[in-house]
Amino acid sequence: MSERALGRLIFTLVAAFLAAPLVVVLGVSVNERQSLIFPPQGFSLSWYAQIFLDPGWKAALMNSLLLAAGAAALAVLIALPLAWFSWRRIAAWTNVFQWLGIAPFILPPVITALGFLTFWATSGAYGQSWTAVISHAIFFVTLPFVTLSLGFNSIDRSLVEAAATMGADDRTVLRTVILPLILPYLVSGYAFAFVLSLNEYIVAYMTVGFTMETLPIKIFNALRYGYTPTMAAVSVFFVLIAGLTFGLIAYFGDLRKLLGALPGDDR
Amino acid sequence: MKREAPRRLLDYAPLVFPAIMLLVFFVVPFSTMIAVSFFRRDPAGFYTPSLTFDNYERFLSPFFGGVLGFSILLAVMVAIACVVISFPFTYLLSRASRRVQIAWLVAILSVLSLSEVIIGFAWSTLFSRTAGLTNLLVMLGFMSEPQALTPGFGAVLTAMIYQALPYTVLVLYPAVVRLDPMLLEAARTLGASPLRAFFNVVLPALRNPVIATSIMGFVFALGSYLLPQILGRPKHWTLSVLITDQAIYQSNMPFAAAMAIFLVLMSMALVALTLMIGGRREARV
Numbered sequence: 001m002s003e004r005a006l007g008r009l010i011f012t013l014v015a016a017f018l019a020a021p022l023v024v025v026l027g028v029s030v031n032e033r034q035s036l037i038f039p040p041q042g043f044s045l046s047w048y049a050q051i052f053l054d055p056g057w058k059a060a061l062m063n064s065l066l067l068a069a070g071a072a073a074l075a076v077l078i079a080l081p082l083a084w085f086s087w088r089r090i091a092a093w094t095n096v097f098q099w100l101g102i103a104p105f106i107l108p109p110v111i112t113a114l115g116f117l118t119f120w121a122t123s124g125a126y127g128q129s130w131t132a133v134i135s136h137a138i139f140f141v142t143l144p145f146v147t148l149s150l151g152f153n154s155i156d157r158s159l160v161e162a163a164a165t166m167g168a169d170d171r172t173v174l175r176t177v178i179l180p181l182i183l184p185y186l187v188s189g190y191a192f193a194f195v196l197s198l199n200e201y202i203v204a205y206m207t208v209g210f211t212m213e214t215l216p217i218k219i220f221n222a223l224r225y226g227y228t229p230t231m232a233a234v235s236v237f238f239v240l241i242a243g244l245t246f247g248l249i250a251y252f253g254d255l256r257k258l259l260g261a262l263p264g265d266d267r
Numbered sequence: 268m269k270r271e272a273p274r275r276l277l278d279y280a281p282l283v284f285p286a287i288m289l290l291v292f293f294v295v296p297f298s299t300m301i302a303v304s305f306f307r308r309d310p311a312g313f314y315t316p317s318l319t320f321d322n323y324e325r326f327l328s329p330f331f332g333g334v335l336g337f338s339i340l341l342a343v344m345v346a347i348a349c350v351v352i353s354f355p356f357t358y359l360l361s362r363a364s365r366r367v368q369i370a371w372l373v374a375i376l377s378v379l380s381l382s383e384v385i386i387g388f389a390w391s392t393l394f395s396r397t398a399g400l401t402n403l404l405v406m407l408g409f410m411s412e413p414q415a416l417t418p419g420f421g422a423v424l425t426a427m428i429y430q431a432l433p434y435t436v437l438v439l440y441p442a443v444v445r446l447d448p449m450l451l452e453a454a455r456t457l458g459a460s461p462l463r464a465f466f467n468v469v470l471p472a473l474r475n476p477v478i479a480t481s482i483m484g485f486v487f488a489l490g491s492y493l494l495p496q497i498l499g500r501p502k503h504w505t506l507s508v509l510i511t512d513q514a515i516y517q518s519n520m521p522f523a524a525a526m527a528i529f530l531v532l533m534s535m536a537l538v539a540l541t542l543m544i545g546g547r548r549e550a551r552v
Contacts, residue, residue, distance in 0.1 A: 003461040007359045014356050017429070018378050020400075021389035028398050038398035078288050081281035090270045094282060100289040106538055107531060108490030110507045111300075114514055114527045118303045119296030121520075138292045199382035202492055206514065216382040223388060223497065232392070235385045242377040250369045259372060260441030 022239055029232035036227050047233040057230055060218040063129075064198055067214060071136030072144075072193035076186060078137065079144035084174070087152035098145075105142035112139055113206040120207055127211040135207045136197045143196065144189025147258060151185025152178075154257075184253045191245050199238060304524035314520050322525035338489060338505040345427045346484035350477060352428070353435040358469060360436075361443045372440075379433035387497035390426040391417050394498070422498040430494065431487040435480045442476035486534050506530055 024038050032042025051057050082101055085094065104112050116135045120126040155178065163173045201216040209217055215238070219231045249255060273279055304322055306314040325331060360371055392398050394416035401413040416422055450472060454464035470477070492507040504512075506526060514523035 010355055010359055014352065018374065021386070021393045021429070024393045024398060025389045028392060036392065036395060036398045038402065078285045082285035085281045088270060089278065090272050097282065097286055097289060100293055101285070104293055108486065108507060108534055110490060110492050110510050111527045111531050114510060114523060115296035115300045117514060118299045118520060118524060122299055134292055138288065195380045199380055199385070201382055201384050202511065209515070216384045219388060220384045220493070231388060235388060238382065238385060239377060242380045243373065246373045246376040250373050255369050255372050256365070256444070259437060
């Protein structure tokens, strides 16, 4: 077998593996009746309408969107000054905070979730919806921190030097030179945190699982009572949101650079 | 503008908010969890403070040993499968055109961001009797009637590979893309076949990233908490499932915390190993 054919084969197999479960979910989500059958019988988009019409699913959708929007914003607010400081200053002991910015995402999620559960239970705030926003922000702070650090490192320091020589102070440099340059990294950091927060289950479950339903929690709770096509529709909906978000990032930014490929090595 | 050491106290100002947030909401919760692991369970509430090693002593039971052994075995299998799939795949990806690479990266990120709930649900559908893969085999005449492939070990393993694969691809991607193409060219000029060049030149050159990737896959599989519940039987439960179960359904936070600490120590040792390998790689570049 030639290298080309072998390459095609591997691409096809990986694509089939990644797509297969999603294709089946897409199929069952358009079944006309409430049955788990593939290929689908009949065609209906009513299960998609359920997401927005059924009070339970709609509430879960709103909860998820608000949680993700708030958590991603807070994560960026934490990550931005931290990444800026690491880029601007040399102070060995502050490296501790860089480690802290990366740790929540590397640890197994159950651990972070259990830490929040004990913390909120001990502090007496257990079950309040804002606790989930803070918990998710900390859990996903790594994503904007990593993209912003990449962004800062890609800034040509002579640009900043030039601005400083012409008399701009730190604040002016930050506003007129640095922020415009790192804006794409800021937006993608926010988007990464948003999409992952939308999909996150265990931290949300351990912090507000008994008082508030997010979409992943709702799907899991519904799964225990059997199958409804709405969960298939929600899953497809989530894949579309993720695909759209990352597609936009790729369209407006440089996804390869963002994921660590060397800048400027165009093919 | 060069990096400078902070001269005035005010120079530390940007650090204040992130530092407070991370200390209060990450370090304190983590420390609380460590403390709780030495507490006693309170059937009425969450726990009562004390200093006991009972929660850690429970690790010595054969049941716990069994769960731990199974978790590690499963994680090793996932890690190996992920590297075997993602390494050749990422290598081919790095040689594809820019457009193809970006399309793949968008797809991989989309799968990566999928909720574990959705992955579990999707695979349970694909492995179900009425809508599943076996219907295709029946249609093609390989099987006489469709059957459910879940719950079962194969289903848990497959879904876990599915969950960890995108992460392993993304960990490998930068290293593979940055690999000097001259290396391969030299091998080809000297008469190596593409496959031989891949195994004798590319693979050894990327030994460290490959090791780092397999550790990554291992840690991820260790952290999976829903897939064994959705796709497996109780005998397929891993340490992470057990922690969730003890914390939420058995209301035994101290024992859950003790198991969590144990899992952290194990994962941290492995992550440290990954970073050490990564650090050596950076130093060489």
